[in-house]
Amino acid sequence: xxxxxxxxxxxxxxxxxxxxxxxxxxxxxxxxxxxxxxxxxxxxxxxxxxxxxxxxxxxxxxxxxxxxxxxxxx
Numbered sequence: 598x599x600x601x602x603x604x605x606x607x608x609x610x611x612x613x614x615x616x617x618x619x620x621x622x623x624x625x626x627x628x629x630x631x632x633x634x635x636x637x638x639x640x641x642x643x644x645x646x647x648x649x650x651x652x653x654x655x656x657x658x659x660x661x662x663x664x665x666x667x668x669x670x671x
Contacts, residue, residue, distance in 0.1 A: 600645065600653065603661040604637055606630070618661045620644050 606615045613633035616624035617640075625640045627633030645653055 600657055602641055602657060604634075604641075605663075606633060606637075617641050617644075619656050619659050 602617050602619055604615050604617050606613055608614075612626060612628040613630055614624065614626045615633045615637040617637065620641065623637075623640055623644045625633060625636035627636045648656070
């Protein structure tokens with residue numbers, strides 16, 4: 598069975614860090630964008646294997662919204 602999940606990818610001086618907001622604690626890292634995507638996909642697959650179908654449906658039914666806002670500091 599396949600599922601669509603959200604991932605957030607951040608870049609820092611060490612490479613890339615990615616996590617899945619719907620699955621608490623499910624994250625990975627990599628030196629390149631391609632590597633982090635591959636690694637987090639594997640982490641998500643392994644994470645989902647530990648869950649029941651009902652738990653998966655509940656976890657993946659969360660809405661994840663992203664936007665960009667402008668903030669001003671004094």
